[in-house]
Amino acid sequence: xxxxxxxxxxxxxxxxxxxxxxxxxxxxxxxxxxxxxxxxxxxxxxxxxxxxxxxxxxxxxxxxxxxxxxxxxxxxxxxxxxxxxxxxxxxxxxxxxxxxxxxxxxxxxxxxxxxxxxxxxxxxxxxxxxxxxxxxxxxxxxxxxxxxxxxxxxxxxxxxxxxxxxxxxxxxxxxxxxxxxxxxxxxxxxxxxxxxxxxxxxxxxxxxxxxxxxxxxxxxxxxxxxxxxxxxxxxxxxxxxxxxxxxxxxxxxxxxxxxxxxxxxxxxxxxxxxxxxxxxxxxxxxxxxxxxxxxxxxxxxxxxxxxxxxxxxxxxxxxxxxxxxxxxxxxxxxxxxxxxxxxxxxxxxxxxxxxxxxxxxxxxxxxxxxxxxxxxxxxxxxxxxxxxxxxxxxxxxxxxxxxxxxxxxxxxxxxxxxxxxxxxxxxxxxxxxxxxxxxxx
Numbered sequence: 187x188x189x190x191x192x193x194x195x196x197x198x199x200x201x202x203x204x205x206x207x208x209x210x211x212x213x214x215x216x217x218x219x220x221x222x223x224x225x226x227x228x229x230x231x232x233x234x235x236x237x238x239x240x241x242x243x244x245x246x247x248x249x250x251x252x253x254x255x256x257x258x259x260x261x262x263x264x265x266x267x268x269x270x271x272x273x274x275x276x277x278x279x280x281x282x283x284x285x286x287x288x289x290x291x292x293x294x295x296x297x298x299x300x301x302x303x304x305x306x307x308x309x310x311x312x313x314x315x316x317x318x319x320x321x322x323x324x325x326x327x328x329x330x331x332x333x334x335x336x337x338x339x340x341x342x343x344x345x346x347x348x349x350x351x352x353x354x355x356x357x358x359x360x361x362x363x364x365x366x367x368x369x370x371x372x373x374x375x376x377x378x379x380x381x382x383x384x385x386x387x388x389x390x391x392x393x394x395x396x397x398x399x400x401x402x403x404x405x406x407x408x409x410x411x412x413x414x415x416x417x418x419x420x421x422x423x424x425x426x427x428x429x430x431x432x433x434x435x436x437x438x439x440x441x442x443x444x445x446x447x448x449x450x451x452x453x454x455x456x457x458x459x460x461x462x463x464x465x466x467x468x469x470x471x472x473x474x475x476x477x478x479x480x481x482x483x484x485x486x487x488x489x490x491x492x493x494x495x496x497x498x499x500x501x502x503x504x505x506x507x508x509x510x511x512x513x514x515x516x517x518x519x520x521x522x523x524x525x526x527x528x529x530x531x532x533x534x535x536x537x538x539x540x541x542x543x544x545x546x547x548x549x550x551x552x553x554x555x556x557x558x559x560x561x562x563x564x565x566x567x568x569x570x571x572x573x574x575x576x577x578x579x580x581x582x583x584x585x586x587x588x589x590x591x592x593x594x595x596x597x598x599x600x601x602x603x604x605x606x607x608x609x610x611x612x613x614x615x616x617x618x619x620x621x622x623x624x625x626x627x
């Protein structure tokens with residue numbers, strides 16, 4: 187059926203439908219993102235700092251334009267390259283990109299296929315520059331480096347795709363590092379699916395530490411990691427770079443013996459009450475076989491409600507705070523799962539469908555950049571209420587706004603939906619963007 191054909195609803199023959207509404211769009215909220223992107227100088231930065239290995243002397247759809255197009259599409263919830271063909275004449279997308287038409291799906295696919303190791307380095311450089319601009323607006327006192335790994339499911343014959351026994355699934359197994367305070371994605375690096383959690387972690391982490399030590403020496407760095415990152419090389423790296431760390435240790439017989447005094451204290455405390463929950467905290471010095479010297483280990487021994495079996499938590503650290511504080515500080519690492527979940531569901535980090543591993547690695551960087559731009563947008567210019575909401579909610583309330591486009595001799599006017607319930611939020615956000623003070627150089 188042609189999109190111009192009109193048909194009636196069976197439930198009400200007086201209601202007729204077609205797709206002949208003219209110059210309309212459902213994504214007027216992207217105009218806010220456009221204004222924010224412009225404020226951070228991202229367009230100019232990409233123009234000077236991003237270039238694929240392209241032998242062509244001239245292209246109408248430049249590398250910068252293609253990259254921006256994908257970022258806007260991802261933020262609006264269009265994850266597939268095929269969506270480019272449907273959006274090619276969308277008036278909002280044409281306006282934010284400043285073009286008469288969007289790049290087609292084949293053009294976008296060729297753009298991704300031109301990416302290589304050099305573009306991976308460019309993405310890291312771009313992230314570093316944007317982080318400096320972000321911190322010129324709001325300099326943090328501390329950054330919590332939350333280390334983790336996750337599975338990006340893959341279902342084809344991609345290079346590097348492998349079965350991961352921890353996740354019991356096939357795909358890639360990237361390293362990720364989020365700021366535990368803001369949710370910013372500091373770095374993501376694609377790895378083969380069979381890689382262990384800590385494989386390559388010191389090489390992954392060192393550029394991050396170098397950046398913060400050189401660019402932001404006043405920022406206090408703290409690192410959190412689960413037992414998959416309990417490796418002496420990582421402890422040594424943090425100690426040599428002035429970084430505090432709390433990393434969980436896998437429970438074993440020696441650690442339980444070291445913590446026996448806590449178990450005895452818990453037994454004494456619960457001898458008259460075997461029902462209620464009870465917990466004790468403590469610490470001791472411990473040297474595992476590969477460690478060159480002893481390190482501080484804080485411990486929690488708890489008795490769950492209505493149970494007699496004790497549960498142990500062991501954390502190795504170079505921090506001086508109390509055991510209870512450090513255990514609770516480590517447990518806040520659970521927010522990491524929310525960051526990863528939003529990255530996957532809201533920004534489609536699993537869009538690794540190319541056969542070529544390098545192309546997939548670059549594609550992840552594009553989606554990571556889109557995630558960060560949105561996270562900065564949410565944190566810096568949205569209201570306190572909207573700031574707490576996830577990407578799907580913000581899309582629904584602030585980005586998916588219907589608009590009609592009216593062209594005149596001098597202007598393009600976007601007439602947004604009159605019944606939009608978030609008009610005030612839209613204007614307040616636009617005002618907040620205008621007030622941002624960004625140091626671009």
